[in-house]
Structures are given as C-alpha cells and as structure tokens.
Amino acid sequence: MRYSLFHVERQDSMSLQSQIREMLVSAMIAGQLPANSPVPSTRAMAKRLKVSRNTVMLAYQALAADGFLVARERSGFYVAPDVQAAPKHKTQNTAQQTSDALTPVNWDDKLRLRPAAQLNISKPENWHDYKYPFIYGQVDPKLFPISAWRDCMRQTMSLKWLDAWTDDRFSADDPMLVEQIQQRVLTRRGVMARSDEILITMGAQNALFLLAHLFVREDTPVAVEDPGYPDIRNMFELRTNHVRRIPVDDEGICVDHLGDAKVVFVTPSHQFPTNVTMSMRRRRELLAWANENDALIIEDDYEYETNYRGEPTPALKSLDTSGRVLHVGSLSKSMMPGLRMGFVVASADVIAEVRALRRLMLRHPPGNNQRVVALFLSLGGHDALINRLHRTYLKRWEIMSLALADYFPGWSHMPAFGGTSFWVQGPRGFDATQLAVEAIKDSILIEPGDIFFADSKNHKNYFRLGFSSIPDERIEEGIKLLAKRATKVLGATPIEATQSATITTFAAE
Numbered sequence: 001m002r003y004s005l006f007h008v009e010r011q012d013s014m015s016l017q018s019q020i021r022e023m024l025v026s027a028m029i030a031g032q033l034p035a036n037s038p039v040p041s042t043r044a045m046a047k048r049l050k051v052s053r054n055t056v057m058l059a060y061q062a063l064a065a066d067g068f069l070v071a072r073e074r075s076g077f078y079v080a081p082d083v084q085a086a087p088k089h090k091t092q093n094t095a096q097q098t099s100d101a102l103t104p105v106n107w108d109d110k111l112r113l114r115p116a117a118q119l120n121i122s123k124p125e126n127w128h129d130y131k132y133p134f135i136y137g138q139v140d141p142k143l144f145p146i147s148a149w150r151d152c153m154r155q156t157m158s159l160k161w162l163d164a165w166t167d168d169r170f171s172a173d174d175p176m177l178v179e180q181i182q183q184r185v186l187t188r189r190g191v192m193a194r195s196d197e198i199l200i201t202m203g204a205q206n207a208l209f210l211l212a213h214l215f216v217r218e219d220t221p222v223a224v225e226d227p228g229y230p231d232i233r234n235m236f237e238l239r240t241n242h243v244r245r246i247p248v249d250d251e252g253i254c255v256d257h258l259g260d261a262k263v264v265f266v267t268p269s270h271q272f273p274t275n276v277t278m279s280m281r282r283r284r285e286l287l288a289w290a291n292e293n294d295a296l297i298i299e300d301d302y303e304y305e306t307n308y309r310g311e312p313t314p315a316l317k318s319l320d321t322s323g324r325v326l327h328v329g330s331l332s333k334s335m336m337p338g339l340r341m342g343f344v345v346a347s348a349d350v351i352a353e354v355r356a357l358r359r360l361m362l363r364h365p366p367g368n369n370q371r372v373v374a375l376f377l378s379l380g381g382h383d384a385l386i387n388r389l390h391r392t393y394l395k396r397w398e399i400m401s402l403a404l405a406d407y408f409p410g411w412s413h414m415p416a417f418g419g420t421s422f423w424v425q426g427p428r429g430f431d432a433t434q435l436a437v438e439a440i441k442d443s444i445l446i447e448p449g450d451i452f453f454a455d456s457k458n459h460k461n462y463f464r465l466g467f468s469s470i471p472d473e474r475i476e477e478g479i480k481l482l483a484k485r486a487t488k489v490l491g492a493t494p495i496e497a498t499q500s501a502t503i504t505t506f507a508a509e
Contacts, residue, residue: 006040008049020059025068028083039069039077066177100285117233121451129468131443132478136273136421139336143276145381145390152375156368165367171359173200174370180377181329181343189304190318191327196348199355202365203340204300208232208265210354210361211298211326211344214264216240223261227452227459229272229300234266245454252278255285257352262295268316270303270417273452273464277417283316290324297325308390309397309418322410323347331373333468334386341365341373344461393420396467396475403476404465407483410498412465420468423449425461427497430490432463438485444478 006027008019027033039045042060046053060077063069069077127133128360145307155161164174178195186193201207216222218241224233226245236243246257246264253266266286268278278286290297299316307313317327323346330342344354358364376382400422404412412424426432432448449462467475487493492500 106131134465138469148381164371177374189315201342204342222263251282403479421466430461
C-alpha cells in the first residue's frame with residue numbers, strides 16, 4: 001500500500017541511491033512511515049523503482065548506519081524506534097540534497113486570502129485536563145443519554161434505514177430530519193416553514209459562511225454586533241472592507257447606528273457574548289429598519305434551547321412577514337458540538353441557492369448523522385435532553401451567580417435568559433488576559449473578553465465564564481480560587497476594587 005510513496009527520477013542529478021535514502025527519510029519524518037513499521041523489502045523496492053537490488057540494499061544499509069533503519073534477522077528492515085530523535089543535521093542534509101535545486105513557492109504572492117492571520121477565539125484542546133474549565137461551548141458528556149443515542153445509531157444500521165446513508169443524495173437532505181426540525185425544533189421558536197425553506201448544514205458556522213458568500217460582495221456594507229461573534233466578523237471581512245461594528249445595549253443591537261448597512265448579523269435570543277435578550281420593542285424596530293432600507297437580517301438563534309429562567313421569546317424569524325430574516329439554528333449546543341448539525345430557514349428561492357453553493361463545498365452533511373439525529377428527535381430524545389439540561393444548568397447558574405456575588409460583587413451581569421455563561425466586567429485598567437494566565441496555575445480556564453470587541457485593546461477588563469462543562473461541586477471552589485488570582489493581578493481583592501472604583505456597564509462604554 002505504501003509503495004506509491006516511492007519513485008525515482010532517472011534524469012535527476014542525484015544518484016539513485018541518494019534518492020532512495022531521501023524519499024525514505026522524508027516519509028519517516030512526515031510520519032507516513034512510523035517508528036517500528038517495516039519498509040518494503042529490497043526485492044520489492046527494487047521491482048517498484050526498476051533499479052538493481054544492490055542499489056536498494058546499499059541505500060538501506062546507509063540508513064541503518066545513520067540510525068534511521070534497523071535490520072531484524074530473517075525479517076528485513078524496520079524504521080528505528082527513535083527515528084524522530086535522529087540527529088537533525090542528518091535529516092537536514094538528506095533533504096537539502098534535493099531542495100537546493102528547487103525554487104520554493106512564494107506563498108505571499110499566491111494566497112488571495114490570509115484567514116490564518118485573523119484574530120480568533122482559541123481554547124486549549126486538552127481542556128478536559130483542567131479541574132475548573134470555565135469555558136463556553138463544551139458540554140458535560142455525563143448529561144448526554146448515550147444509550148438512547150446508541151439505540152438510534154443501531155436502528156440506522158438496519159436494512160430498513162440503510163439507504164438513508166448509503167445512497168448519494170447529491171444536494172438533497174434527509175427528509176425525515178427536515179420534517180423533525182419543522183415539527184420539533186422550529187415550533188419551539190414560533191417559526192413556520194415548508195420543507196423547501198429549510199436546509200441542513202454542518203453546524204451554524206457552515207450556514208453563516210454560506211450566507212456570507214451569497215449575500216456579501218466587496219462593496220456591501222454589513223453590520224455586526226460589538227461586542228459580538230468574532231468568526232462572523234472574520235467571515236465578513238474576507239468578503240468586504242465595509243464591516244460596521246454596532247454597539248449593543250441592554251435591549252440588544254442599537255438600530256439607530258445601522259446606517260446604510262445591507263446585511264445585519266444579530267443574536268437576538270441570547271446576545272453573544274453579553275447574554276442580553278433583544279427586547280420585543282427592539283425587534284420590531286430592527287424589522288422596520290430592514291424593510292425601510294431594503295436590508296437582510298441574519299439571525300443566529302444560538303442557545304435558544306437553554307432558556308430556563310425567563311418566558312420563551314419568539315425567534316426574530318417568527319415576526320418577519322417580508323422574508324428578510326435568514327434564520328440560522330444549530331443542535332450542537334444541546335446535543336454535542338462535535339456532531340456539527342445545523343440548519344438555515346429562509347425563502348425557497350434563497351434555500352435553492354444556498355443548497356447549490358453547499359453542493360459545491362460538500363454536497364450534503366453525512367447521511368448517517370442526519371438519520372440518527374432525525375430518529376433521536378422523533379423518539380423524544382432531544383426533548384428529554386433539553387429538560388435535563390434545563391434542570392442541570394439552572395442549578396449551576398444559581399451556584400455561579402451566588403459565587404460571583406460573594407467573590408466578584410458588581411462584576412457580572414446576570415443573564416435573564418439563562419444560557420451557559422456569565423459575562424464579567426472588571427474595573428478599568430484590569431487585564432483579564434493576565435488573569436487567564438494566572439488562573440491556569442490553579443488549573444482554571446477562563447476566556448478573556450477582548451477578542452469579542454473590534455477595539456480589543458480598550459476592552460481588556462472583560463472575560464466570560466462558562467459553566468456547561470464543569471461539575472456543580474467545583475463551581476464555587478473555582479470562583480474562589482479565581483478571586484485570589486484576580487487579587488494578585490489587581491493588587492487588591494475584587495471586593496475592594498468594586499468599592500474603590502466605579503464599574504460602568506458594557507453599554508456605557
């Protein structure tokens with residue numbers, strides 16, 4: 001199977017033996033020939049490369065002498081157990097023999113976009129290893145009904161459902177999943193939609209990317225919330241230089257600042273990251289503004305299912321009578337982030353175009369995942385899970401609310417909606433990034449809030465505390481330890497800082 005990795009060039013200035021050594025070393029260093037794995041026999045390699053067996057044998061013996069290969073009696077040559085620790089000068093010299101004659105690619109001239117240079121939310125991959133992971137967007141696996149999910153997966157493996165994931169649907173979605181989203185998900189949000197007005201996506205992120213590419217040109221003025229979701233800001237900035245940052249107050253995005261924007265992104269049910277719920281008055285103002293200015297509204301209805309404190313608020317899409325709201329939803333936060341299952345609700349004409357664009361990218365989300373989610377929804381598994389999350393999150397919300405009141409009085413703004421995080425604001429001059437570094441020493445993870453602002457350097461005093469993935473019994477203890485670390489950064493306790501400084505709300509700033 002690995003023979004296709006190997007070839008030699010007869011016209012190359014390097015000898016055949018040197019080429020064999022170089023290609024084997026490159027494969028080892030790249031991990032394609034892992035430690036202790038066998039390399040092709042000298043006879044097989046000679047046949048593959050159409051060279052003499054002696055040439056291959058000499059190359060293998062030279063690599064064994066350099067510590068890259070080991071010979072095992074009556075078994076052949078194997079990659080050395082410590083190949084990654086081979087002397088650097090040997091690997092560099094081997095690779096240099098061919099690279100000297102080549103002109104490296106100047107990627108700065110080739111790349112049209114540089115998304116890697118944008119500022120993004122970053123979280124450690126090993127967050128599970130931290131005792132107090134106050135990070136947003138992760139779930140507690142203990143809350144998930146794995147038995148019910150496993151049963152749904154088994155059913156999709158039966159002959160009855162086999163074609164749901166073995167057939168190539170081209171650009172079509174699983175009709176059962178679309179139906180379940182109509183009946184069990186959108187009804188919770190007060191949204192009425194036909195099947196041709198719904199498209200399944202690989203999470204909300206995929207949906208937002210598709211919409212940004214369909215509706216934003218180089219000269220399109222777009223508006224985003226500030227503070228707001230960094231990824232949508234970055235998506236828009238890849239498309240246009242006319243991205244407007246609109247302030248948010250305690251009723252949501254400030255409509256009177258929208259100006260001539262033609263596309264507006266909002267998180268009305270649960271503002272990201274401040275947790276503000278857009279008032280009904282502000283929703284009507286926003287819809288009226290969109291009609292008057294011939295604008296479109298992209299509604300990210302994230303965390304709609306975590307409303308366990310206030311009265312259910314209808315989605316902005318449910319109030320839309322002109323079709324200007326493009327509704328984006330996701331099941332990631334209530335089920336599992338790794339599932340990547342989301343959807344778009346819009347007019348049939350829009351969905352047809354989004355579907356065509358999605359086909360060019362990935363055709364459709366995996367059919368087996370769609371059918372498993374459809375069964376999970378139809379059997380009531382998702383409804384039961386939401387009820388369980390409500391009970392658990394309410395308890396954790398109460399614990400964190402009390403802990404913050406005790407150790408960080410006046411710093412946090414209690415979310416009236418519910419959700420899974422607290423937005424925290426320290427006094428001016430406080431550096432939450434420094435606090436995050438200090439907190440790691442106590443195995444505490446927090447999210448500095450400056451990344452959510454367009455003008456990040458002037459908002460270092462914000463941070464976010466998530467509680468969806470931390471056990472109840474660790475919340476207060478973690479907040480207490482965090483307060484001690486904050487004392488080190490402040491030079492005073494958070495309580496003393498509150499008493500000696502006027503902490504304004506984020507809206508006032």
